[in-house]
Amino acid sequence: MTRRRASYRSLDSLKRDQRLCRLCVEAGYQLESWPVIAAGNGQRAFLYGQAPGIVEGGERRPWRGRAGKTLRRWLDLDEDAFYATFYCASVTRCYPGRPASGRGDRTPTTEEQRLCEPWRDHELSLLRPRLIVTVGGLAARRLLGVTSVTESVGARYEHDGAVAIPLPHPSGASSWLNHAENRERVAGAVALIHAELALL
Numbered sequence: 001m002t003r004r005r006a007s008y009r010s011l012d013s014l015k016r017d018q019r020l021c022r023l024c025v026e027a028g029y030q031l032e033s034w035p036v037i038a039a040g041n042g043q044r045a046f047l048y049g050q051a052p053g054i055v056e057g058g059e060r061r062p063w064r065g066r067a068g069k070t071l072r073r074w075l076d077l078d079e080d081a082f083y084a085t086f087y088c089a090s091v092t093r094c095y096p097g098r099p100a101s102g103r104g105d106r107t108p109t110t111e112e113q114r115l116c117e118p119w120r121d122h123e124l125s126l127l128r129p130r131l132i133v134t135v136g137g138l139a140a141r142r143l144l145g146v147t148s149v150t151e152s153v154g155a156r157y158e159h160d161g162a163v164a165i166p167l168p169h170p171s172g173a174s175s176w177l178n179h180a181e182n183r184e185r186v187a188g189a190v191a192l193i194h195a196e197l198a199l200l
Contacts, residue, residue, distance in 0.1 A: 002026060008122050011041045023115045024094065033057025033095035038088045038123075044200040045131040046124065046162075047086035050138045050169065051108050057095025062088035070170035071135065074190055085197065086133070089123055091142050092116045104173040113142060124160065131196045132162050136169030149176060154188040165192050 002023045008014040021035050036052040037060060047063075055065035063071060063082070072082045092108040093116055099106040108116075120143075124132075134140040137149045144159060146152040149168045157164040167189050168176055176182050 004118060008126060011123070011126050014119075014122050014126065018093065018119055021093065021119070024092070024112050027111065027115060029109070029112055030097065031094040032097040034060060035093035036060050036062050036090070036095070037093075038062060039083050040087070043083075043085055043087040043127075044129070045086050045133060045197065046127060046129040047088045047133045047135060048120070048139045048143055049088070049090040049135040051090050051092045051105065052095045053105055054095055062090070066172070067170045071167075074167070074170065074186060075193065076190075087123070087127055087129070089120055091120075091139055093119060104171070107138065113138075117142070129162050130200055131193070132159055132164040133193055134164065134166045136167075136171075140166040150182070150185075153182070154185040154192075156192055163196050165189055165196065167193075 002021050003017050004021070005017065015037050018035050019037055024031055032054070033052065036056050039061060049062070052062065053065045053067060056062055062068070072079065075082065077085065092112050096106040096108050096112070132143070134143055140146045140149065140152050144152070144157050144164055144166065146166065149166070152166040153168055155166070168174070168182070168186060177186070
């Protein structure tokens with residue numbers, strides 16, 4: 001049975017319970033991994049994605065696959081600097097598997113998203129980040145209430161005293177990045193992120 005407290009005093013105790021979370025499985029959802037857990041506790045910024053991919057699910061570490069490599073290239077950060085800078089979390093914490101179409105990864109259901117949301121809330125309460133970077137439309141919608149990637153990438157938002165800057169998902173599954181104006185939006189968002197990191 002999954003254990004989740006009403007409040008946590010430390011990230012270590014939070015992550016101890018997160019590692020064993022089976023809330024979605026207990027609710028009847030089939031998942032393809034155990035939760036993926038952020039490494040470290042002293043990061044300056046919070047990175048919030050959609051859900052782990054198959055590589056991440058296997059390793060139980062965030063942003064290990066091809067999308068992670070693309071994201072680090074956008075941010076011009078090597079692996080060590082990336083994980084030292086960003087506490088990596090996601091809307092749901094387990095690899096959800098493939099959709100019926102077999103293309104890409106399954107989008108977690110609204111109920112799965114709701115079941116995982118308290119983990120994010122506890123993390124933000126403990127970390128109190130001054131910079132939040134959302135990655136992908138689902139993460140931006142869940143945290144910031146924006147309606148589309150196009151409207152939000154390149155913009156700067158506020159969330160509970162933190163600056164929030166959305167990025168698109170760095171997956172090859174979307175054609176959004178095929179358009180030059182959207183690549184310019186990404187470059188603008190990355191410049192905003194670096195400017196905020198310089199202030200931390």
